[in-house]
Amino acid sequence: MKIGFFGVGHMGGPMAANLVKAGHEVIAFDLVPELLNAAVEQGAKAADSAAQAVQGADVVISMLPSAGAVRGLYLGEAGVLKHIDASALIIDCSTIDADTAREVAAIAKEQGRVMIDAPVSGGVGGAKAGTLTFICGGQEEAIDRARPVLECMGAQVFRAGDNGAGQLAKICNNMLLAIHMIGTAEALQMGADHGLDPAVLSEIMKASSGDNWSLDKYNPWPGVMENVPASNEYEGGFAVKLMNKDLGLALQAALSSQSATPMGNLAKSLYAAHGNHGYAEKDFSSIQRFFRHKE
Ligand code: NAD
Secondary structure, three states: OEEEEEOOOOOHHHHHHHHHHOOOEEEEEOOOHHHHHHHHHOOOEEOOOHHHHHOOOOEEEEOOOOHHHHHHHHHOOOOHHHHOOOOOEEEEOOOOOHHHHHHHHHHHHHOOOEEEEOOEEOHHHHHHHOOEEEEEEOOHHHHHHHHHHHOOOEEEEEEEEOOOHHHHHHHHHHHHHHHHHHHHHHHHHHHHHOOOOHHHHHHHHHOOOOOOHHHHHOOOOOOOOOOOHHHHOOOOOOEHHHHHHHHHHHHHHHHHHOOOOHHHHHHHHHHHHHHHHHHOOOEHHHHHHHOOOOO
């Protein structure tokens, strides 16, 4: 299939590379030329413009940082929606608010196009390994059409409900992720403050009731696990500023449903403060440093 792919950043880069590996023709577009070059090195073709990336595409995928970027790409100046073939399927994998996802999909529908939201979980590691979880919102038929493409980049494809439902399920997950990452970091710091080895403590908690994804797959203490941002100066991975964005989306959703989210609120405040202390671009597991004693 011919696939137009927007946003070849931390996540989109390896996702596009996996589509190439599966034999698809990927036409990539990104605002950052270096990232586009990196995608070309992985076998994608570079488009000169957003409109060119979707020409003759069977599927269009976007993996962008924000709702503003998604709206701008499909409806704004670039107005890519009108250049997409009516027969093509549009899959937005960005994490954005459900209202924008519904609105852009509704405008696409008015223009005779089918769009689903398919935000992902699994991080950069999952994107590279092709083991992402896709959390989709849209018509069942559209998600069934997307499934073979999504399976080139992920291990699981869920339908949470109609358009926007994928985004809601995704932010519920990310609110929980923020909470257990913070809890993991504070437990590891307290153990270390009492002279425990964080690697040994991690093994103990992994085999005990404190086990969780942050501890097991994304350990925030430097050197405990290989190939995670904590062991690479918290570079790569999922930026604090993006976690902050997702927590903002979660609180927005909580407000509209009058849901009580005390832990989500606290996580949002901690990540906002952490970002403001110079960590906005670092991976979200760098919250470990928030608990560090100053020398
Ligand atoms: P990123 O900033 O590394 O990549 C986003 C890319 O989109 C950038 O390269 C940017 O130049 C490009 N871009 C922005 N506007 C564009 C446009 N109009 N046309 C083409 N390209 C454009 O971000 P990321 O970490 O890859 O995250 C992307 C999305 O995935 C976000 O919504 C994020 O919340 C979500 N997400 C990230 C992770 C993670 O671990 N990084 C995990 C799950 C979900």
